[in-house]
Amino acid sequence: MIELKGLTKTYGRGSKQTTALADLDLKIGKGEIFGVIGHSGAGKSTLIRCINLLERPTSGEVWVDGVNLTGLHKTELQKQRRKIGMIFQHFNLLSSATVYDNVAFPLKLVNTPKAEIDRKVKEMLTLVGLEHHSSKYPAQLSGGQKQRVGIARALASDPSVLLCDEATSALDPQTTASILKLLLDINQKYNLTIVLITHEMHVIQSICDQVAVIHQGGIVEQGPVTDVFLKPQHAITRDFMQRDHESELLLEEAAMAHAGGTVQQDGRSQLVKISFLGEKTYEAILSRTVRQTGVDFAILQGTISRIKQIPYGQLTVRFEGDADAISRTVQELKEQGLDVEVLR
Numbered sequence: 001m002i003e004l005k006g007l008t009k010t011y012g013r014g015s016k017q018t019t020a021l022a023d024l025d026l027k028i029g030k031g032e033i034f035g036v037i038g039h040s041g042a043g044k045s046t047l048i049r050c051i052n053l054l055e056r057p058t059s060g061e062v063w064v065d066g067v068n069l070t071g072l073h074k075t076e077l078q079k080q081r082r083k084i085g086m087i088f089q090h091f092n093l094l095s096s097a098t099v100y101d102n103v104a105f106p107l108k109l110v111n112t113p114k115a116e117i118d119r120k121v122k123e124m125l126t127l128v129g130l131e132h133h134s135s136k137y138p139a140q141l142s143g144g145q146k147q148r149v150g151i152a153r154a155l156a157s158d159p160s161v162l163l164c165d166e167a168t169s170a171l172d173p174q175t176t177a178s179i180l181k182l183l184l185d186i187n188q189k190y191n192l193t194i195v196l197i198t199h200e201m202h203v204i205q206s207i208c209d210q211v212a213v214i215h216q217g218g219i220v221e222q223g224p225v226t227d228v229f230l231k232p233q234h235a236i237t238r239d240f241m242q243r244d245h246e247s248e249l250l251l252e253e254a255a256m257a258h259a260g261g262t263v264q265q266d267g268r269s270q271l272v273k274i275s276f277l278g279e280k281t282y283e284a285i286l287s288r289t290v291r292q293t294g295v296d297f298a299i300l301q302g303t304i305s306r307i308k309q310i311p312y313g314q315l316t317v318r319f320e321g322d323a324d325a326i327s328r329t330v331q332e333l334k335e336q337g338l339d340v341e342v343l344r
């Protein structure tokens with residue numbers, strides 16, 4: 001539904017030239033919540049602004065709903081752009097207009113009949129929970145409420161795509177959670193495709209189906225969030241996953257402290273990372289398995305959380321026991337559908 005083909009964007013000229021996007025390809029499916037994560041300067045804003053041609057790519061094509069936007073003339077492009085809503089980090093509301101008029105603005109621009117505007121604005125304000133704030137001005141609203149106005153305005157034209165440019169970066173954690181929940185509800189209610197850019201992994205974890213990691217203007221890793229989250233391949237992705245450096249250090253300490261490493265060499269101790277996904281998170285697979293194989297284990301690190309609505313767990317444990325029994329344990333856990341990575 002969205003396809004970027006060989007997208008390149010350079011700013012400036014000569015020695016001052018910066019390549020923000022370098023021959024980037026990306027496909028985003030209908031109804032997906034697709035997150036793009038990257039560090040500052042990676043090219044996220046340029047990428048999202050190229051999808052509605054707020055930024056003109058230097059070369060490459062942008063396809064949305066089967067239409068090559070890069071090949072369109074101005075009036076036709078304006079028409080196609082109405083299918084693509086956008087919300088911004090700093091909301092971009094008209095400060096001199098009421099909440100109602102902010103949401104009505106894109107509809108007035110295309111001469112929508114007054115009664116239709118009224119119906120649509122009321123519907124959108126109810127959707128975002130601001131039906132009782134329609135005569136207020138942006139300055140009288142909290143950050144979360146301002147973003148809700150932004151969402152209502154973006155959805156007023158019935159778009160098929162919503163672009164979110166760091167939409168929660170200016171908000172506190174609780175407000176961020178409520179805006180993300182609203183985006184998820186909207187995605188499910190209207191089957192709206194949502195593309196969001198962020199530098200925060202927890203945003204991706206909360207609502208995205210798919211994620212792409214952008215670095216120096218290119219995609220370095222991409223896939224379902226469950227895959228990328230549990231088994232990050234690229235160093236940049238792993239960097240985003242290192243949520244807790246302190247616990248990594250503790251893990252290192254715990255591994256080192258165990259008999260100075262000598263037990264490891266004769267195969268009586270092994271450090272493994274076990275990942276559980278979905279219903280398996282709640283099953284007693286580990287305890288059942290070690291009871292059968294006679295292996296002991298110490299838990300060195302653990303997380304249980306959710307990726308979107310899917311529960312997952314990740315445990316780092318040290319198995320102790322006979323070398324054969326340990327390898328049988330690892331094998332058995334894999335056969336039970338767990339992901340087991342032998343660390344050392």
Ligand SMILES: Nc1ncnc2c1ncn2[C@@H]1O[C@H](COP(=O)(O)OP(=O)(O)OP(=O)(O)O)[C@@H](O)[C@H]1O
Nearest residue numbers: 011012018020038039040041042043044045046047
């Ligand atoms: N208008 C511009 N003129 C010149 N260079 C630009 C312009 N906009 C972006 N760049 C450069 O392009 C590169 C990518 O910038 P971009 O804003 O897309 O990255 P980003 O990942 O969104 O970063 P941030 O998270 O800091 O917003 C950077 O090197 C940036 O300095």
